Amino acid sequence: MSAMIDIAGLSKWYGATQVLKDCSAAIATAEVVVVCGPSGSGKSTLLKCVNGLEPFQQGRISVDGVSVGDPKTNLPRLRARIGMVFQHFELFPHLSVRRNLTLPQIKVLRRSADEANAKALRLLERVGLSAYADKFPGELSGGQQQRVAIARSLAMDPIAMLFDEPTSALDPEMIQEVLDVMVGLARDGMTMIVVTHEMGFARKVAHRVVFMDKGEIVENAPTADFFENPGSERARLFLSKILQH
Amino acid sequence: MFAHFDFGEIVRSLPYLFYTGMTFTLLLTALATFIGIVVGTLLALMRLSGISFLTVPAAAYVNLMRSVPFVLMIFWFYFLVPYIGQWVTFSAQPLQVGAFASSLVTFSLFEAAFFCEIMRAGIQSIPRGQVAAAQALGMTYPMVMGYVVLPQAFRNMVPVLLTQTIVLFQDTSLVYVISVTDFLGAASKVAERDGRLVEMYTFAACVYFVISFAASRAVQVLQRRTAIIR
Numbered sequence A: 001m002s003a004m005i006d007i008a009g010l011s012k013w014y015g016a017t018q019v020l021k022d023c024s025a026a027i028a029t030a031e032v033v034v035v036c037g038p039s040g041s042g043k044s045t046l047l048k049c050v051n052g053l054e055p056f057q058q059g060r061i062s063v064d065g066v067s068v069g070d071p072k073t074n075l076p077r078l079r080a081r082i083g084m085v086f087q088h089f090e091l092f093p094h095l096s097v098r099r100n101l102t103l104p105q106i107k108v109l110r111r112s113a114d115e116a117n118a119k120a121l122r123l124l125e126r127v128g129l130s131a132y133a134d135k136f137p138g139e140l141s142g143g144q145q146q147r148v149a150i151a152r153s154l155a156m157d158p159i160a161m162l163f164d165e166p167t168s169a170l171d172p173e174m175i176q177e178v179l180d181v182m183v184g185l186a187r188d189g190m191t192m193i194v195v196t197h198e199m200g201f202a203r204k205v206a207h208r209v210v211f212m213d214k215g216e217i218v219e220n221a222p223t224a225d226f227f228e229n230p231g232s233e234r235a236r237l238f239l240s241k242i243l244q245h
Numbered sequence B: 001m002f003a004h005f006d007f008g009e010i011v012r013s014l015p016y017l018f019y020t021g022m023t024f025t026l027l028l029t030a031l032a033t034f035i036g037i038v039v040g041t042l043l044a045l046m047r048l049s050g051i052s053f054l055t056v057p058a059a060a061y062v063n064l065m066r067s068v069p070f071v072l073m074i075f076w077f078y079f080l081v082p083y084i085g086q087w088v089t090f091s092a093q094p095l096q097v098g099a100f101a102s103s104l105v106t107f108s109l110f111e112a113a114f115f116c117e118i119m120r121a122g123i124q125s126i127p128r129g130q131v132a133a134a135q136a137l138g139m140t141y142p143m144v145m146g147y148v149v150l151p152q153a154f155r156n157m158v159p160v161l162l163t164q165t166i167v168l169f170q171d172t173s174l175v176y177v178i179s180v181t182d183f184l185g186a187a188s189k190v191a192e193r194d195g196r197l198v199e200m201y202t203f204a205a206c207v208y209f210v211i212s213f214a215a216s217r218a219v220q221v222l223q224r225r226t227a228i229i230r
Helices: A043-050 A075-079 A098-105 A113-126 A142-154 A171-185 A200-207 A223-228 A233-242 B009-046 B052-067 B068-089 B099-124 B130-138 B141-178 B181-195 B197-226
Strands: A003-014 A016-028 A030-038 A058-061 A082-085 A160-164 A191-195 A209-212 A216-222
Touching: A003 A043, A016 A043, A030 A043, A030 A200, A043 A058, A043 A142, A043 A160, A043 A191, A075 A082, A075 B130, A082 B130, A082 B197, A098 A113, A098 A142, A098 A200, A098 B141, A113 A142, A113 A233, A113 B052, A142 A160, A142 A171, A160 A223, A171 A200, A200 A223, A209 A223, A209 A233, A216 A233, A233 B009, B009 B052, B009 B099, B009 B141, B009 B181, B009 B197, B068 B099, B099 B141, B141 B181, B181 B197
Parallel strands: A016 A216, A030 A191, A030 A209, A082 A160, A160 A191
Antiparallel strands: A003 A016, A003 A058, A209 A216
């Protein structure tokens, strides 16, 4: 099976500092990959390269056969097919929850207002927030905002979803409600790359874990192997630090 | 102390003061604000584009406008615009531009420089993540700006934009240099015709004060109403 997302020999520099070093990974359709590693290891940067939010200098990324780095690629069109969820939710605060979900459908996908609205309500129902359609993002808790953000991405019918530390800005009691939605997505066969420190989530749904350190992909192993028998000293050290409790 | 002042004169000239004078003042303020904000926003987008053939002229324009006395601009434009018009339209004579059109062009272009800086600050106040989120949803640059960044920037800046409009409202009185009858011009004509300088100028000052003060209070109310819930 050909990869949905194929990253090959990716390198990126900020000025003279190299932040990604020759990273390669392939993510198959319906595969869930968790990316973890110490802060500053390049996880988020790697994720943002996948939908072209960050440019890169060397290597190649293709999503569903479309090359991200190719100057001829219509990036907005490609991005419309890849969902992304951010650490700080990034809902549009001047628009109601409903409008947050319908605006991109109407403007980017050119759906009719009725169609977009029906889709929005269906997805709000799915994340358990139908009652909040006409609230503004600022009136919702962090966990609720993140669920709305996931629904907003899903409304675009993405072929893959990227999660950039979706729970790290949340209060502990709100993490579970967001993870539950993500587990549901994974079970439904969504292709997902999830940058997170939630190792419980990784164990539960990830097919593979990618471990990064200092801009390199140090480990890329099936979930069970990664937790039980990490191949590198750096991964072992990282796991011992975050799993000791 | 007002015994030998004739305030009745003011009452008799009210229709002229307000119908002729204030109409001009308010129309000029409203149109120049509107055009100024539109042009200023475009200049702000140019300044923030990161493309040097857009940033350099926009920055030069703003700096030029902000370094020249306004009265000089009004005066200079009044005499220059007909010749520019002639040059653009290839006509044989200087183009006939009325005092209203001339002052509207001057005020709009001058205020655009100030509105540009206000909108630039407003755009920069929007977190980068908002742009990233909009892009990640597949929005193109015009969509990102039009639906996500500018509406928020504009709302954040409404109080500053309106405060600048109040300054503009007061500045419209400078059209006296090209002999246009705005509110102050009308008051001044009546004052000199009837020799009632103190009464008329006092009255004019009160009118400017009442309108400006009421407007700035309205801005404060509006600021509370339009604030985005965060």
